[in-house]
Amino acid sequence: MQFLDNLFLNISQVIRNLVGGFLPDWGVEVVMMTVAAAVLVVIAVVTMMFLTWMERKVVGRIQDRLGPNRVGPFGLMQPIADMVKMFIKEDITPREANRWVYNLGPIVVVPPAILALAVIPFGRGLSGADLSIGWLYLAAVASTSVIGIFMAGWGSRNKYALLGAMRAAAQIVSYEIPQVLSVVGVILIAGSLSMQRIVEAQNVWFVFLQPVAFIIFLIASVAEIERSPFDLPEAESEIIAGYHTEYSGLKFGMFFLAEYISTFAVSAIGATMFLGGWRGPVLPGWIWFLAKTYLLVFVVLWLRGTLPRIRVDQLMNFAWKVLVPLALANLLVAGLIAAIINPAETPGFWTFIGFLLGNLLLIAAVVMVGVLRAPEMEASEAAVVGAKGALAGQ
Amino acid sequence: MITQIAFIGIALLTLAGAIGVVLARSVFVSALFLILSFVGVSGIYVLLEAPFLAGVQLLVYVGAVAVLIIFAVMLTRDMMSEETPFLNRQWGCGGVMAAVLFVLLLLIGFIADWPVSSAKPPEDTISALGEALMGKYVLPFEVASVFLLVALIGAIVVARER
């Protein structure tokens, strides 16, 4: 079991020794980085392929269908077939498009998603780079994903594409705030931005200390990666396919790649931040990690199969009037409790009780506000529906 | 050696991005070059052993300021047209003066005898930074937050449709 747990670390040590025989120190570092990057890219691509199959299977089951079952056992070879199809499709470039920007768009979209994988701890000591600014890095990288979308939307010279890009940008910029804020509570308890350190701090899973934050994080993350029910930027019934309307073939595949890697990355971050990452009994750490990550991936797919898409005006209201205040309140509660009981010194049990009480109070307050403001909210909803969405009108 | 190569590469990237910002005909392309330049500056911060600033640079400039600028571009221009001429009539004069300033700044940078210290930066830059912001510089920190709030409200008031 010990061997299994350290399997990948041992492999890397073997490579290091091998290369170290004939290269200078900095050369070894370069080689190791290259290997790690290559491994991550491979993981990304494999994950994407597996996720496409998984999504079609899960959604199929939810919709009482079978899903893919023709290519290979359980249809597991289906992603390969799709890939082949995508490769041989015609690559179209609209005549009026800005060629440079149009072609660069899909290329810029993918790196942020893959870069996020670099700091995710797949097991004990098993991450591409254990940065001291871990979470900040993730947030920064995630925020750059808008750029590719903008390039795609603007470069296409298509009004639907541009609208989709602007929707995406507004959505990502808005939901980024509650997403970042919700994790700040976790960082407060762990006392570090480093992902490995956060995992090590989780004697109790943070989902139990910060349940409200976890819910906020889940919602905001789903919105960040523009998955249903927050898939407005590519709402086919309104604006065709949004910013990738004009793309086809491999370029279209790039957007797909980015979306699925993002889904995986966000789930992995959630598992790391709230579900104890690679920690767990008996089994090797990386197996625990993958299990938790896929649990969250399943939740995301489940949401898609269950919930209808929300309206544009609801989208913005929900972010700014519900999630951001709630995240701020949660942060306040977490800060107060952390100030009262120092989590670094208090036994896990009492930390757990303290934060749980705080969160219960918070939830009670939210419910009370909701009950009190329900009539008012309904009135404003009606008014908004009457006037149509502000963003939809642009 | 390797860091010097990295610096030259990043610096060229940054400057190229900056030149692109100034010389691109389309404002949107300008904004994309601006992002390139911002990313380059972020790399410079990494070389300067300021990882936190590198992250903030990406988060704030690339993730927020650049997006804001692109939004403004899309809200204010007819997107299908490229403007001609994109520079005003004093570009020659302005260019010469900017070049002169550059030369002067270079002179200062190379002539001056900077008291370079060989001490090491603190091990945990982030906590040092956090303690500085919450300790010695707490007043400017609070003022900055109030300033941000005022700017937020001001921006909303100014840009709101009446």
Next chain:
Amino acid sequence: MLNLTWLVIAFPIAGVIINASLGRRLGERGVSYVGPGAVGLSFLTSLGVFLSLLGLPAEERVFEQVLFTWIPVGDFLIKAALLVDPLSTLMILVVTGVGFLIHVYSIGYMHDDARYSRFFTYMNLFLAAMLLLVLANNFFVMFVGWELVGLCSYLLIGFWFQRESAQRAGNKAFITTRIGDAGFALGMFLIWTTFGTLTFHEVFERAPAEFSAGDPIITAITLLLFVGAAGKSAQIPLYVWLPDAMEGPTPVSALIHAATMVTAGVYMVARTHVLYELAPLSANVVAVIGAATAFFAATIALVNNDIKRVLAYSTISQLGYMFMAVGVGAYVAGIFHLTTHAFFKALLFLSAGSVMHALEDETDMQKMGGLYPHLKTTALTFMAGWLAISGIPPLSGFFSKDEILFEAFKEGHLVLWAVGVFTAFLTAFYASRQIFLTFFGESRLEPELEARVHESPRVMTVPLMALGVLAIVGGFLGVPPGAGSAVHRFLGPVFESGAHGAEAAAAAEGGVLQWGLALLSAMAGALGILLAASMYIRRRIDPAELTERFRPIYTVLYNKYWVDELYGFIFVGGYRAFSRLLDTVVDAVVVHDRLFVRPFRAGTDLLSGPFDLGVVDGAVNGIADLIDRSSQALRRVQTGYVRNYALSVLFGVVLVLVYFLLV
């Protein structure tokens, strides 16, 4: 307990604040609790301070407390600090104790006055100021208290400001004492430039070390300080305000112009005795002025018919005794007399006030007489005061006055002693005259007034009785005469610092000589009483006949030596004449006409013509033209393009950089 000394001052201040802000709302009843209550608490605190001081060994009975640093300006450092030693403790006991009784008395006396709460506000303020003066540990804080009591005196003398005479009396007191205060201030400045400090103990430690006896600077300082003391304590030549001060309510006269404020001068001289011992000349001046004042005021009191003014002149006279005492170096005797005088003079004033209260503010003694059956309590207390002031043993005045006279005799000031003894005779005479005219003989009251005569209420008579007891037994503080007495043992250490004082204390055991002298002065007092009795009771000697025989002297005395008129002629008249001269000659002719009007006319003629029209207008219009044309040309610079402005800023930056690189 000594740390809480500031409470002594704080209580009256609290009373001031409460009465000044809430006086109207509290009503007469509430004010009656707050005003005297504050003083009562202050008295209790003083008693505590006194007892804790007694608990210390005699040589350690000095305590200083710095409350806060008040004025730190470079070297000039003034700390608000309190000095608690036997001298100041005795003073605060007297001030708060007598003050408390007078406050209680005032409840009855001021009953139904329109400005009842304001009266108590002023009274409390006065007490706070007086206590500050007494407790100060440096000249500056003392000066502040000094000025504040002057202010309160002004406010209280003019309390009934509807009466013009009260206004005038207030102004007179304020202005006259101001002259003295100027002397005090000058003396203080001189102390500062000489010693570089104003703190008592520093000055007193350095003075004997740095200056020999008779040094002119010390003499100047002490004389200037004595000017201040003379103003505040109504000594020649600045005594004129005190008789007029009787325009104030009687409790004010009792508290301020008999018992406390006027003794501030004596207190100050005693406090600065170290300096006076270094300046024998000044000490002699003090003694001589004191003796002269004592005699002079007593003679005026002989013939005055106003019940309060007689007491006023009597006060001046007794203050003269005290100055005589401190002048000859008998500080303990002086302070002792100050204490006993506070008791019996307050008693006399309050009793007189009680009489006036009964007679509806009648003050002319010629219109009284035979009041004894109507006002038995008042008469008895009045008589206690009378016997005390007359120096009849064993009442308080006897012990303190005789101690002064004995000290004067012992120090070799035989003339002063003789004057003192003769004044004692005069004192007994005028006090007896007052008693006999007021309470005995046949009634000269108007009949309908006589029917309404009534004894004062309990709230007034109880303080009278308390003071009466004090006046009777107060003298036993000084028994046996000499260093063995309580007052000597208590106060002695304060004055032993000077060599003179130690010697005096050692030699104070007078023995037979002292008893003999005491007998002499007691006989002088008895003689005065007998003479008065024979004139006003037995009618053996007719006062009118006596008046006729000594008409010139009587006229002089009756008109108070025309001092007021003299001051009026010299100062007021001289000032007026001088102003008139300035007005008619200097101002109208020289300054106006020659200096201004004619040159001005000539100048304006010149200016309005060629200069104004030609040069000034030409220049103004020319400059305006120039500006107009140049601005027409320059306005083109403002293009409205921000980039142009930015470029010019950049140009400036480049120039600055080039400058710094080249230089």
Next chain:
Amino acid sequence: MDIPLSWYLTLAAGLFSIGLFGCLTRRNAIGILMGVELMLNAVNINLVAFGRYITPEAVAGQVFAVFVITLAAAEAAVGLALIISIYRTYDSIDMEDINLLKW
């Protein structure tokens, strides 16, 4: 530390001059704003470089860079709001059209 301080200063000077040039010459108001952002970045590079090389044990340089970034964010928000407001009024953000405040 094998990169000399002057290299950073050169980079910052170049970035500043280019941003300045953009500020002075772009016709588009947003372009001017982007020039300003470049200049602010140049300043930040200088701050952090000086902080790293001259007082490495203190974080003052980075602290000030954080404040400058804050300022830049606020400046961008307000500036763009102004530009949008101008656009609504004039239907243009060409700075050559906006010269109302002149003689």
